Amino acid sequence: MVSLKTKLGDWELDNPIIPASGTFGFGYEFAELYDINMLGTFSFKGTTKEARFGNDTPRIAECTAGMINSVGLQNPGVEAVMEKELPKLAKVFNKKVIANISGFSEEEYVYCAEKIGKSDMVGIVEVNISCPNVHNGGMSFGTSAESAEKITAAVKKVTDKTVYVKLSPNVTNIVEIAKGCEAGGADGLSLINTMMGMRINLKTKKPVIANKMGGFSGPAIFPVAVRMVYQVYEAVKLPIIGMGGVSSAEDVIEMMLAGASAVQVGAENLVNPYACKDIIEALPGAMEKYGINNLYDIIGGAH
Amino acid sequence: MEKTNFVINSNKKIASDVYEMKLSGSVKDFTAPGQFVNIAIEGLYLRRPISVCNIEAKENGQGELTLIYKVVGKGTEKMSAMTEGTVLSLLTALGNGFDTKRCEKSALVVGGGVGVPPMYGVTKKLIEEGKKVTAVLGFNGAGDVFYEEEFKKLGAKTVVTTADGSYGIKGFVTDAIKIMETEGGEAYDFDETFACGPEPMLKALYNATDITGQYSFEERMGCGFGACMGCSCKTKYGNKRICKDGPVLVKEEIIW
Ligand SMILES: Cc1cc2nc3c(=O)[nH]c(=O)nc-3n(C[C@H](O)[C@H](O)[C@H](O)COP(=O)(O)OP(=O)(O)OC[C@H]3O[C@@H](n4cnc5c(N)ncnc54)[C@H](O)[C@@H]3O)c2cc1C
Ligand SMILES: Cc1cc2nc3c(=O)[nH]c(=O)nc-3n(C[C@H](O)[C@H](O)[C@H](O)COP(=O)(O)O)c2cc1C
Ligand code: FES
Numbered sequence: 360m361v362s363l364k365t366k367l368g369d370w371e372l373d374n375p376i377i378p379a380s381g382t383f384g385f386g387y388e389f390a391e392l393y394d395i396n397m398l399g400t401f402s403f404k405g406t407t408k409e410a411r412f413g414n415d416t417p418r419i420a421e422c423t424a425g426m427i428n429s430v431g432l433q434n435p436g437v438e439a440v441m442e443k444e445l446p447k448l449a450k451v452f453n454k455k456v457i458a459n460i461s462g463f464s465e466e467e468y469v470y471c472a473e474k475i476g477k478s479d480m481v482g483i484v485e486v487n488i489s490c491p492n493v494h495n496g497g498m499s500f501g502t503s504a505e506s507a508e509k510i511t512a513a514v515k516k517v518t519d520k521t522v523y524v525k526l527s528p529n530v531t532n533i534v535e536i537a538k539g540c541e542a543g544g545a546d547g548l549s550l551i552n553t554m555m556g557m558r559i560n561l562k563t564k565k566p567v568i569a570n571k572m573g574g575f576s577g578p579a580i581f582p583v584a585v586r587m588v589y590q591v592y593e594a595v596k597l598p599i600i601g602m603g604g605v606s607s608a609e610d611v612i613e614m615m616l617a618g619a620s621a622v623q624v625g626a627e628n629l630v631n632p633y634a635c636k637d638i639i640e641a642l643p644g645a646m647e648k649y650g651i652n653n654l655y656d657i658i659g660g661a662h
Numbered sequence: 663m664e665k666t667n668f669v670i671n672s673n674k675k676i677a678s679d680v681y682e683m684k685l686s687g688s689v690k691d692f693t694a695p696g697q698f699v700n701i702a703i704e705g706l707y708l709r710r711p712i713s714v715c716n717i718e719a720k721e722n723g724q725g726e727l728t729l730i731y732k733v734v735g736k737g738t739e740k741m742s743a744m745t746e747g748t749v750l751s752l753l754t755a756l757g758n759g760f761d762t763k764r765c766e767k768s769a770l771v772v773g774g775g776v777g778v779p780p781m782y783g784v785t786k787k788l789i790e791e792g793k794k795v796t797a798v799l800g801f802n803g804a805g806d807v808f809y810e811e812e813f814k815k816l817g818a819k820t821v822v823t824t825a826d827g828s829y830g831i832k833g834f835v836t837d838a839i840k841i842m843e844t845e846g847g848e849a850y851d852f853d854e855t856f857a858c859g860p861e862p863m864l865k866a867l868y869n870a871t872d873i874t875g876q877y878s879f880e881e882r883m884g885c886g887f888g889a890c891m892g893c894s895c896k897t898k899y900g901n902k903r904i905c906k907d908g909p910v911l912v913k914e915e916i917i918w
Contacts, residue, residue, distance in 0.1 A: 381890065388888045388906075391663065404891070412894065412901055417882040419892040421708045428884060433891040433901070567882075577707055629885035630702065630709060632665060632753070 361646045362653045363639070365399070365621055367598050368521055368546055370455070370482055372399035372621060374642065375611060375654060376635050379602050379625035380405050380459035380485065380525075381430065385444040389628070390451035393636050399621055402457035402549075403444070405487050406475065408467040410436035415569035420558040425577025425604070426626055427556045429570040432461055432490060437471045445480050455482030459525070461490055468500075469513050476518030484520045485600075486510065489527030489552035490574075501527040501552075504539030511543025523600060525549040526591075528580075533587050534594040541595045549600040549623065550591060551584045577626040580604045585617045592618025592659050608638050608645035615654060616661040663755055663887055664691045670748045671726065673741075677801075677808040679733045680776070681742050682715075685750065690723030694759025695783030696858070696878055696910050699729070700886035702751040703737045709753065710737040711886050711905070713858070713878075715779035716786065730779035730808070756886050757909050760876050762787045764912075765854035768794040770875075771818065772835050772867055774859025775801060778809055780878060784856045785818050796852070797821070798838050800863065804829035835863060836870040843871075855913070865918055875913045879904050 363374035378389070380402040389395050413433030420427040434440065437460070448456070458481045462468035472484050488501035488510055500506045501524075511524050524540040526533055528551040537548055553574025558567040566572075584603025592599060601619025605611060606627040614622045627634040642654070651657055668687035676682045692714065700709035716728040733742050744750075762769075762784065769788050773781035778799050788795050795818040801807045803826045813820040822830030823838045831838045842849045855875030857867055864877050881904040884892035888906030895902055897915040902908055 382885075384889045384891075392665070412896065413891065416893065416895065418894075419708070419882040419884045419890075421706065424707055426707055426884060428890065428892060430891045430894075433894055626707075626884075629890050630707060632663075632885070632887060632889070 361643050361651065362655070363642055365655045365658070367483065367600065367621055370521070374399045374639050375615065375619070375621040376639050377401055377457065377600065377621055377623045378628055378635055379623035380457075380487070381428075382625045382628045385448050386452055387447060389632060392632055395452055396454065397639055398454075398635055400454050400456055400482060401452075402459050402485055402623060403448075404434050405432045405459045405461045405490065406434050406437050406440045406471060407432055407461050407463075408437055408470045410434065410439065417567060417569055418573070420567040420573065422556065422558065422575060422577070423579060425575055425579035426629075427558060427568060427573040427575050428553070429568045429573030431570065437474045441474065441478060445478055449480060456480055457483045457485045457523070459485045459487055461487040465510060465513050468510055469517050472514040472522075473517040476520045481520055483523050483547070484514065484518055485523045485525050485549050486514050487525045487552065489525050489529075501536060502530050504535045507536045508539040508543035511540045511545045515544040521546045523547040523549050525552055527552050528583060528587060528603070529555050534590050537591045537595050541597055545597060547598040547600065548591060548595065549602065551580070551587050551603045554580055554583065576603065578604045578606050581610060585613060588614060588619050589617040589661065593662065606634065608641035611638060611642065612645060612649060612651065612657065615657050616659070618659040618662065620658050663753055664688060665751065665753050667749050668727065668752050670744055670746055670750065672746060673744055676730070678805040680806070680808055681731055681733070683729045683731070683741065683744070685727050685729070686724065687727070687752065688723050689717050689719055689725035689727060689754065691755035692717055693755065694761065695787050696759035696780045697755050697757045698886075698909065699727070700753040700756055700883070701741070703740050705740070706737050708884065709886060710741075711756070711883050713780035715782045717783065730776065732776045753886060757905060758907065760784050760856050760878070760910050762791055762793075764874070764876065765793055765856075768851050768853055769796070770839070770852040770855045770871070770873060771795055771797040772839075772855065772857040772859065773797070773799050774835060774863040775806070777857070777859030777863070777878070780858050781856065782809060782812060785813060785816050789817050795819070796842070798823065798835045800825075800835040800859065801829070802826065834866060835859070836866045839867070839870060868913065868916065868918070876910050877913065877916060878909045879911060880909065881905075
């Protein structure tokens with residue numbers, strides 16, 4: 360019998376598969392299809408202090424082996440998430456979840472972290488400093504080591520929960536940002552968020568997406584994600600949740616060899632709502648094929 | 663919703679750039695006309711949303727779906743070349759669909775271009791429920807017209823308009839509706855409108871009549887089942903996802 364178990368710090372997961380924030384809603388659409396308790400855990404939709412409608416539509420553009428989204432953090436706001444979404448989620452999911460939060464100022468990050476950190480259902484607070492879809496926020500905190508460190512430290516101060524910081528690939532040197540988060544006291548890192556991308560409609564000769572640019576994700580970005588996880592693993596001592604283009608059990612193994620302790624699956628959930636279930640079920644076979652008994656043992660194995 | 667495989671029974675051209683595809687598979691989750699499917703197409707990352715035109719239910723939840731689509735890009739181009747026996751992965755029974763119960767006696771059914779297909783299923787259901795249906799189908803020109811006979815066979819009073827006047831009444835669907843309104847009486851005794859078509863058509867219709875109604879909208883989709891927030895719109899009843907809380911909105915809630 361192979362073992363799929365892994366650990367994020369001292370949180371033991373049944374398997375490393377975690378649906379990525381923004382691609383799994385608050386879980387119920389998927390709970391109608393399969394028992395989502397089979398997941399390692401999942402990361403819910405990016406939550407902000409105030410409710411947000413997000414960007415104008417069209418928000419989605421197709422790409423070769425991927426897609427661009429410019430949703431722009433549509434969410435009902437942290438209070439509504441705690442009062443309405445989490446109690447509903449509790450009916451279909453009995454593990455702790457990852458709370459993905461975002462903000463437009465340090466104060467907003469702190470506000471969200473403090474609130475959501477009070478929920479018993481939350482295992483990790485995942486601080487998104489890498490959303491490419493909102494102006495003056497999100498990503499700008501994730502593009503310098505100093506601001507990444509500052510936000511991390513501010514969030515750490517207001518919650519006892521484990522804090523993971525989610526990094527942007529849209530930077531010159533992701534290792535510097537990762538080190539900034541480590542210096543700020545992060546317990547772990549999630550990477551990567553989407554890459555800035557754009558499509559132009561040849562018929563209208565204008566951008567496909569109303570916001571012009573958006574975040575590119577899906578299988579096409581997998582090699583970039585593997586490279587970044589590999590680099591960050593060498594530079595910091597923190598556990599890493601690896602993501603970006605994961606769509607198969609083999610991808611999960613590759614991401615873990617690069618240095619990920621667990622793996623998030625994003626865009627793939629949208630085209631195959633059973634993606635995470637399919638990957639979990641395919642993992643034992645793939646492990647046997649590559650002579651792996653214990654997934655936990657292969658973390659960083661490529662180094 | 664169900665993720666399930668369908669087999670193509672037939673796929674043929676029925677008007678300029680417009681194809682009718684019939685497929686067999688599980689139809690057990692469908693609850694209302696106006697729902698749609700999301701089709702995986704080999705070589706393309708995102709699925710393609712297409713409305714269900716008709717369902718012929720057989721035993722054990724199996725049945726035949728009719729889809730009508732216009733070739734506008736890569737995905738629909740690939741679909742048009744598909745042959746009998748090809749297996750397609752579909753997400754079925756997506757969206758809310760039309761609520762035919764909101765119509766008491768007489769319905770005005772309006773379809774424009776590739777907005778016509780879901781109106782066939784609505785018309786069929788309304789007639790099964792014993793309601794009177796007047797269908798107004800709008801196209802660009804004579805070469806674009808399809809399904810006029812099919813609507814008539816269901817028992818709907820069917821009026822076709824073309825923008826260039828090459829077939830039926832010249833003008834838009836609203837021009838045909840104006841004529842009925844002027845005639846009055848039996849010709850204009852509708853208690854509910856059901857509509858699907860390009861947004862300018864829906865808006866013109868919204869402004870042209872006082873009748874309550876249900877309007878089906880389109881938006882670019884990531885998932886088609888409510889997970890990504892790619893297709894959101896604002897309504898008077900709050901933010902909605904076109905794919906899950908729509909595609910059909912009631913007239914009272916629409917914000918243009
Ligand atoms: C709920 C719903 C029901 C629909 N029903 C029908 C139908 O019954 N018959 C029909 O012919 N068409 C229908 N459409 C439109 C149809 O989805 C698009 O024409 C089709 O996706 C175009 O794909 P493509 O690859 O040929 O075009 P491309 O332009 O190559 O597609 C690129 C991307 O844009 C998306 N896209 C392009 N046009 C549209 C559009 N108008 N609406 C939404 N997404 C679009 C595609 O899905 C794809 O992700 C419906 C759309 C929606 C949202
Ligand atoms: C539609 C969509 C919405 C997303 N929303 C969020 C979000 O709210 N917060 C966040 O941290 N990341 C968000 N992401 C990024 C994903 O969580 C993930 O980091 C990225 O898509 C890379 O993984 P993938 O290639 O598997 O999609 C979103 C991605 C997509 C496709
Ligand atoms: S298309 Fe994903 S929520 Fe509607």
